[in-house]
Amino acid sequence: MLETIFDDFYRLNREFNRLFGVRHQRRDYWPETNIYENQNEYMIVSKLPGVKKEDLSLSVKDNAIKISGKRESEKENKINYHLKERREGEFERNFLLHEKIEADKIEAELKNGILLVKIPKSPETKPKTIEIK
Amino acid sequence: MNITKKEDNKNIESTRGYLYYVPATDIYENDNEYKMIFDLPGIEKEDINIKIEKDILTLTAENKKEPAEGYEVLREEMEFCGYQRSFNLNGIVDTEKIVADYTNGTLIVTLPKKEEQKTKEIKINIA
DSSP, X not given: OHHHHHHHHHHHHHHHHHHHTGGGTTTTSSSOEEEEEOSSEEEEEEEOTTXXXXXXXXXXXXXXXXXXXXXXXXXXXXXXXXXXXXXXXXXXXXXXXXXXXXXXXXXXXXXXTEEEEEEEBOGXXXXXXXXXX | OOTTTTOOOXXXXXXXXXXXXXXXXEEEEOSSEEEEEEEOTTOOGGGEXXXXXXXXXXEEEOOOOOTTTTOEEEEOXXXXXXXXXXXXXXXXXXXXXXXXXXXXXXXXXXXXXXXXXXXXXXXXXXX
């Protein structure tokens, strides 16, 4: 008996969380992006599920990278939503990289909703050995 | 007829130590079918598994790729892990005719309604 009452409370709580989006509170960033580096390059990885290649644009100015685009849902008439958690609309993210980059050698790939951008660092940023006389 | 009302996610943990995200999901219905749209970025088509047991639809997707091996992390907003989520279909879906399609990291599952659940217009003549 008691157990079922608590079960109901648990369910109620979960429904509330679902309605008011507690589960997704961490998603302040959209699209979620990770940035990595090694000695030769930077790598930017973004989660962009459902975004078409033609709706996505990538630009670079000095050391700043801009990822922008939009995600649209299907436009169907007479539909009735039960649950709507996927964000849609326009997005834009800007990242400033510390070291000089080679803008014309940037490679970008969109696969399975993951955007992978590889940005080579400029040769000037490589450490130089100085000969001691 | 709310398909999500009895959503049953019992926080099942995997014994293999995989971590699962709850994928962002849209569910809508029109006259003839329900549609579920799941965001599964980074997942290969072969690693998606949809099963229906006792009228509960469970989606499991394993992530086998970590794109950033050999790199140092400068900023981390997400992890690359699998996805898992279950929904109770409440006996309103024709489970034999479910179709799924995966493109651009988004999985669209089309669930046709059972014949008796479809919206029909009934004309009543008033004398």
